[in-house]
Amino acid sequence: MRSDAANLLSRLGQGKFKYQEFRDNFADMELWPLFEALIRDPRISGTDEDSRSLFTDDPAQGRDTGTPTIPHAEPVRVAGLFGGYGAQASASPPATAPRRPQDDVRSLLKRLNDQVAAGEL
Amino acid sequence: MPLILCHSPKGGVGTSFIAAGLAQGLSQLGREVVLLDMTAQGGVKHYFGLSPDHPLPDLEDDVIDQVAVGGVSLRSGRRASAQEDFAEALRSGDLPFDGETFYIADVASGDFALARLLQRHARLHVCALLPAAMSLALLPQVSPGRRLDTLDRTVFVLNQLDETRRFARHAALFLRELLGDNLIAQIHRDEAVNEAVGMQQTLARYAPASLALADVRKLAGIVDVLTRQEPAVRDEIGSDGGPTGEGDNRGSSSRSSASSEAA
Numbered sequence: 001m002r003s004d005a006a007n008l009l010s011r012l013g014q015g016k017f018k019y020q021e022f023r024d025n026f027a028d029m030e031l032w033p034l035f036e037a038l039i040r041d042p043r044i045s046g047t048d049e050d051s052r053s054l055f056t057d058d059p060a061q062g063r064d065t066g067t068p069t070i071p072h073a074e075p076v077r078v079a080g081l082f083g084g085y086g087a088q089a090s091a092s093p094p095a096t097a098p099r100r101p102q103d104d105v106r107s108l109l110k111r112l113n114d115q116v117a118a119g120e121l
Numbered sequence: 122m123p124l125i126l127c128h129s130p131k132g133g134v135g136t137s138f139i140a141a142g143l144a145q146g147l148s149q150l151g152r153e154v155v156l157l158d159m160t161a162q163g164g165v166k167h168y169f170g171l172s173p174d175h176p177l178p179d180l181e182d183d184v185i186d187q188v189a190v191g192g193v194s195l196r197s198g199r200r201a202s203a204q205e206d207f208a209e210a211l212r213s214g215d216l217p218f219d220g221e222t223f224y225i226a227d228v229a230s231g232d233f234a235l236a237r238l239l240q241r242h243a244r245l246h247v248c249a250l251l252p253a254a255m256s257l258a259l260l261p262q263v264s265p266g267r268r269l270d271t272l273d274r275t276v277f278v279l280n281q282l283d284e285t286r287r288f289a290r291h292a293a294l295f296l297r298e299l300l301g302d303n304l305i306a307q308i309h310r311d312e313a314v315n316e317a318v319g320m321q322q323t324l325a326r327y328a329p330a331s332l333a334l335a336d337v338r339k340l341a342g343i344v345d346v347l348t349r350q351e352p353a354v355r356d357e358i359g360s361d362g363g364p365t366g367e368g369d370n371r372g373s374s375s376r377s378s379a380s381s382e383a384a
Binding site: 017035 | 260294295
């Protein structure tokens with residue numbers, strides 16, 4: 001910390017800075033396609049049964065094949081905030097039932113907004 | 122076996138800083154801590170005020186000239202991990218990952234094989250993230266096939282959070298939802314971290330009022346609790362802490378601590 005900042009804090013009787021909080025209106029939040037892609041990624045949503053973890057045993061890559069690996073969990077039912085995405089992904093694959101990504105993200109943002117308004121976030 | 126693995130699939134996210142901060146924070150809590158630098162770069166020592174040419178004793182050496190800073194013993198595990206019998210030594214317990222001593226392993230992002238090996242023996246895997254697009258984009262590589270908020274022994278730390286940046290704010294909100302209780306802490310971006318390295322001092326000495334220092338100390342407290350909880354106990358705490366998902370054994374205590382960081 002610079003000496004002038006330290007002196008100022010000392011005079012104010014503070015030990016550290018209090019950072020200003022910047023809040024967003026979720027309804028106006030940027031619709032980042034990356035967020036949408038992550039929510040839909042079966043490796044994250046838990047619907048990809050064939051995928052392998054960095055930390056699961058892979059004889060082709062691993063150094064150690066003699067110890068038990070962390071078992072993959074059964075694909076879990078996606079619940080909560082992202083439940084809509086998971087339910088849709090398992091019930092209606094994109095190839096047969098195209099979804100509207102922007103609507104999905106807007107739904108997510110609305111729910112975030114509601115949670116903030118309710119003091120849950 | 123309180124081995125804590127610090128590894129992220131993305132490089133440059135501050136994994137070494139978090140490993141160093143965890144070690145210093147746990148030491149401050151009175152724990153005996155050994156920090157293992159498993160990287161080829163050997164950079165973690167810079168967070169302890171050491172010079173670039175300061176060698177660290179190897180993990181397997183009989184240490185006479187021990188390097189210890191602020192109660193943290195620093196060792197290089199690079200040579201040991203490159204040996205063919207490293208995996209067997211881990212399995213047989215030849216390596217001293219037991220007792221009350223915390224062993225914190227700083228593993229390079231690209232060394233997936235070593236990370237995978239150590240993760241099997243680790244009590245906790247701490248994965249650093251940045252509120253940046255490239256860091257988020259690699260999230261699916263952490264544990265494909267499992268929801269990230271249901272992982273049992275992997276937790277996430279959002280590092281270098283700067284709430285004046287739009288994407289960072291959005292990413293922090295998104296990650297809180299995606300990772301749930303497994304996002305255990307946020308560490309604010311603080312230039313004092315960089316300056317401390319430049320001054321060849323620890324962050325605690327150079328900038329005791331650093332916000333990043335306060336954040337990382339809270340992280341150490343959370344990790345201290347998590348590593349001492351048996352899974353069953355953690356499950357109980359999780360059920361008391363609200364609507365946690367199956368397999369989510371992060372407790373309400375960690376959640377509340379992490380939430381205070383989010384302010």
